Amino acid sequence: MFPSSFANDSTPAPHNVCTFSSTVLRHFNDIGVSRCREAHAVLIREGFAADHLLIICSGSVKVTASSSDGRLLLLRVAGPGDILGLSALQEHALYRVTAETLLPSIIKSIPRADFVRFMETHADVSRTTALALAREYNGTLLTARRLALFTSAAGKLASALLDWARMDELDNSPAHTNLPISFAMQLTHEELGSMAGLSRETVGRTLARFRREGQVHQTNDRMTLNHPDQMEIRYC
């Protein structure tokens, strides 16, 4: 049932467990357990010992960091095939983020010791791990850039929307085009704010401005960026 149980595994990315060779894959299916989790279940809690690696078989998971006074930073929304806890596991440290399901999800959980042994036994697992870590790093770097380099609210929000859209359409779209990008916007203003480091109200106001200036179009839960490249130039 794994990894063929992935919701959308048409073309596995090179950092996915899907790329394991058949012998590795057989071994992989033997370790860890898959469990169903309801929506809004906390899978990983920031500050706890990193003793398990999680793999999302289906569903989607919100990854956040939080401060003591309740402020949130939304780092990514992970989907089928994505791996959680990889970086904390490497150093046997504490989880530095919190992960909670957005939808009912199937999560495979592997004890740290088992995964380390798995990595040591199969050379290409370490390789895949390194790739997955590089991707995770790049995502976080994008976030840091956005927060530091774009000074205006419009810049930060535009950057967040563009990253989100391109992340979403990465799999099937060709490279940079100036064509409109449309995608399902399942984030509230509050969550968008915690991606861009803005307050909920500022997100609303800035979004209204983008609409007024013909840059974005919204219907129900879909959002369209009319001129992606122009958006980058105008606001970033």
Add this chain to the structure above:
Amino acid sequence: MFPSSFANDSTPAPHNVCTFSSTVLRHFNDIGVSRCREAHAVLIREGFAADHLLIICSGSVKVTASSSDGRLLLLRVAGPGDILGLSALQEHALYRVTAETLLPSIIKSIPRADFVRFMETHADVSRTTALALAREYNGTLLTARRLALFTSAAGKLASALLDWARMDELDNSPAHTNLPISFAMQLTHEELGSMAGLSRETVGRTLARFRREGQVHQTNDRMTLNHPDQMEIRYC
């Protein structure tokens, strides 16, 4: 001459090349070339193809990301034993950061193809790579947290100073203590500002406030944080 040429390799960290077994190390010495570079030399330029991996044998290197209008984000200052370009190399992508020497440095450079082959030949090299990537990721995560989670200038600056101090003293000090931490502050206000997402003037003013409130003490190029834990509580 390598890695014994490291300036301070008393206790190599687990992510260092120093931990390679002797056979791997012999192979490692055969690939790549070491070169001397003067201060303020650009080793890696953001946006260029990631075709080389760099290892710092001696000296120190500033790693930054920049926006089109010249704004800078200081990500880290790497020292002997640190590896540059690892994440970009994994995906054969473009460098996403700029690296330039702060002091005259000795840099070992390994072509991408050679390093990939090296990783595939030696299992523990992939493992070390994954560890190094995890550390790099954690550093960037700290930066993103700081920029998003701390809203006040005092919070961001205090967080940057604490991270810097603890990074610096990580190797020899015991874990969290409330004892004063003293370290060499080789950063200008401007550079501190680009770590914390603040303007040069705000850094100066906030630093003056910390001094006034007895939290920090400065003499020449050394800085002392008098009550690290209290600092974290008061401002963060």
Add this chain to the structure above:
DNA sequence: CGGCAGTTTGACATTTTTCAACTCCTGTGG
């Protein structure tokens, strides 16, 4: 119908940025 979550809008206060001037220190070259 009531309640809740999310959104929108307005007025206000706060904070930081920006601009400008001035000082201190250092290294350079006459």
Add this chain to the structure above:
DNA sequence: CCACAGGAGTTGAAAAATGTCAAACTGCCG
């Protein structure tokens, strides 16, 4: 030895932007 330029730090005052508080509005679901 002195003058000078440049980098770094300090200080002041004004402007701009966002955060904050408050209230009304929407749509959805029990």
